Amino acid sequence: DAKTTQPNSMESNEEEPVHLPCNHSTISGTDYIHWYRQLPSQGPEYVIHGLTSNVNNRMASLAIAEDRKSSTLILHRATLRDAAVYYCILVTGTASKLTFGTGTRLQVTL
């Protein structure tokens, strides 16, 4: 499985934008980039995914580098409820399996 690299932790102030980076230099052409997050004491939840183009949804935006070797999850205005572990995952087009790394723990402070 192609591997992703994320910082162990990041901090943000409430109401400010947060950019969570992910490196995936060995990504293949059929790999989708997925982001999940896990709030305390809950199972992971899907945030967003993309293939080549930048993507927006109600939760976040995903910016994908032109060479696809890195991506950035953007939370436009962090709230205390966004404090979670964020996972960047590569998913091959026809595969079911998700391989979770250790993710980035995001702390949001007032």
Added chain:
Amino acid sequence: DVKVTQSSRYLVKRTGEKVFLECVQDMDHENMFWYRQDPGLGLRLIYFSYDVKMKEKGDIPEGYSVSREKKERFSLILESASTNQTSMYLCASRPNGIPPYEQYFGPGTRLTVT
């Protein structure tokens, strides 16, 4: 909303006991998964099922078995629980389709084996 429910949030069992963890999803998803989550190791796939009565081993199937008799229900079985199976167990489901649709996770069962 998609809902994945797990039979217990917390469970304490003794070494050697047979343990059943149940997972039910209400969205008619074809695929269901069992993961365990341990500090520093992230989530690891134990088994998954892509149809009723069909199963495939994940990365760490040793010591576990699964059952899927109905589409909505996927059970994880620990035939003889051991202390190294103390963990958080997470169930997930996903529909078929291209691109690969997101997995929906249950709240997890924290199992302690003493």
